[in-house]
Amino acid sequence: MTNDSQPVRRMKRPWKVAVIGNIKDPNQPKPEGVPPDAFADFDTMETMDALRAAIETDGHSTVFLHADRELPYTLKKASPDIVFNMAEGLGGDAREAQAPALLEMLNIPYTASRVLTNGISLDKTLTKRIWRDRRLPVAPFQEFNIGDEPIRPELKYPLFVKPAREGTGMGVDTKALVNTEAELRERAQYIIGVYKHPALVENFLPGREFTVGILGRADAKLYSRRPEWYEKDGFHRFPILELDTGNTEGPWIYTNEAKSKDVGPEGNEGFFCPAIVDPELEKKLQRLALRAHNIINALDVSRVDIRLDGEGNPRLIEINTLPGLTPGYSDLCLQAAAEGIEHTDLVLDILYLAAGRWGMLEPRQLEETKKNGSRTG
Numbered sequence: 001m002t003n004d005s006q007p008v009r010r011m012k013r014p015w016k017v018a019v020i021g022n023i024k025d026p027n028q029p030k031p032e033g034v035p036p037d038a039f040a041d042f043d044t045m046e047t048m049d050a051l052r053a054a055i056e057t058d059g060h061s062t063v064f065l066h067a068d069r070e071l072p073y074t075l076k077k078a079s080p081d082i083v084f085n086m087a088e089g090l091g092g093d094a095r096e097a098q099a100p101a102l103l104e105m106l107n108i109p110y111t112a113s114r115v116l117t118n119g120i121s122l123d124k125t126l127t128k129r130i131w132r133d134r135r136l137p138v139a140p141f142q143e144f145n146i147g148d149e150p151i152r153p154e155l156k157y158p159l160f161v162k163p164a165r166e167g168t169g170m171g172v173d174t175k176a177l178v179n180t181e182a183e184l185r186e187r188a189q190y191i192i193g194v195y196k197h198p199a200l201v202e203n204f205l206p207g208r209e210f211t212v213g214i215l216g217r218a219d220a221k222l223y224s225r226r227p228e229w230y231e232k233d234g235f236h237r238f239p240i241l242e243l244d245t246g247n248t249e250g251p252w253i254y255t256n257e258a259k260s261k262d263v264g265p266e267g268n269e270g271f272f273c274p275a276i277v278d279p280e281l282e283k284k285l286q287r288l289a290l291r292a293h294n295i296i297n298a299l300d301v302s303r304v305d306i307r308l309d310g311e312g313n314p315r316l317i318e319i320n321t322l323p324g325l326t327p328g329y330s331d332l333c334l335q336a337a338a339e340g341i342e343h344t345d346l347v348l349d350i351l352y353l354a355a356g357r358w359g360m361l362e363p364r365q366l367e368e369t370k371k372n373g374s375r376t377g
């Protein structure tokens with residue numbers, strides 16, 4: 001008999017934490033038929049080691065498990081109390097939801113967003129349809145499944161063409177920007193053929209590009225190791241990172257090639273963090289990112305990419321519900337560092353927020369609730 005109700009866990013610390021992820025192997029030849037930039041979003045073992053080291057500083061034991069086809073078996077064997085999820089998945093239309101679905105099936109708690117959200121957020125078209133339904137600003141767009149569909153009148157050249165379900169700048173290079181119908185159709189057909197996904201075509205947004213990080217949820221203060229990070233609504237807003245698109249390979253586009261370059265020894269070349277924005281725009285960007293996060297039911301952590309249109313109005317591009325966590329390199333880590341938050345504390349808070357949600361932690365008694373004599377949680 002199956003039992004899908006969540007048991008009360010309240011496990012004593014320390015926990016056994018399994019960090020799961022997909023590792024890039026430059027020596028491994030790519031399988032036939034995958035795009036040239038396949039696996040660009042995979043992690044390195046150094047990143048996994050950094051996550052484990054961060055978690056171990058708090059007394060927990062860790063193990064790393066490859067998020068490959070053996071994962072169902074290695075998970076059972078390792079039997080972790082909780083999983084720190086970095087798994088990008090192995091293909092299909094919702095690969096970032098694969099490991100979460102397996103973990104739900106095995107009833108193992110895990111960090112950050114759950115199955116449905118990770119499936120939706122990988123699909124940029126679906127995400128934008130949901131945001132648009134709630135009146136969040138997005139550039140006019142159309143999804144092409146074959147490439148010769150009639151073009152919607154709201155699409156205006158230049159247009160931007162990208163795979164609907166990829167990340168890390170995959171399928172985004174200088175040819176993503178198209179000026180004519182012939183170029184549009186050629187590029188859409190290329191994307192559909194190579195990535196085996198629909199092509200998402202959007203009006204080109206010529207303005208500044210920002211990425212906005214979010215951490216928390218309404219009851220974050222009850223479970224965080226750093227309750228002071230969180231505002232009244234339970235969310236922490238990281239300093240906004242602006243991309244210096246003038247420095248990237250393509251004109252004004254954050255390509256896969258640009259994304260894969262190492263950050264120079266002098267710091268984060270090509271970025272400004274905190275971005276220099278007037279306070280009104282800053283508030284607007286953070287408000288939009290938070291709504292974008294909440295509307296698709298993202299949990300605990302995300303990064304939202306936003307660009308300004310020709311009139312200077314912000315338009316949501318996409319949300320990353322599984323943001324990279326490579327110290328000194330990933331956008332979210334750069335944002336945290338810009339306000340003095342250490343990688344270790346960031347990683348531990350992502351873990352503790354999850355543990356709180358899955359019933360593994362006693363909620364903290366907040367001062368105000370203590371005074372009222374009422375119970376928390």
Ligand SMILES: Nc1ncnc2c1ncn2[C@@H]1O[C@H](COP(=O)(O)OP(=O)(O)O)[C@@H](O)[C@H]1O
Nearest residue numbers: 160166167168169170202203204205253254318
């Ligand atoms: N509509 C658009 N107009 C202008 N540039 C865009 C647009 N959509 C994407 N880009 C550029 O392409 C980059 C990658 O696109 P994005 O949707 O964020 O995909 P990824 O998942 O690869 O990060 C963005 O960072 C931005 O520089």
Ligand SMILES: [Mg+2]
Nearest residue numbers: 168169305318
């Ligand atoms: Mg992006």
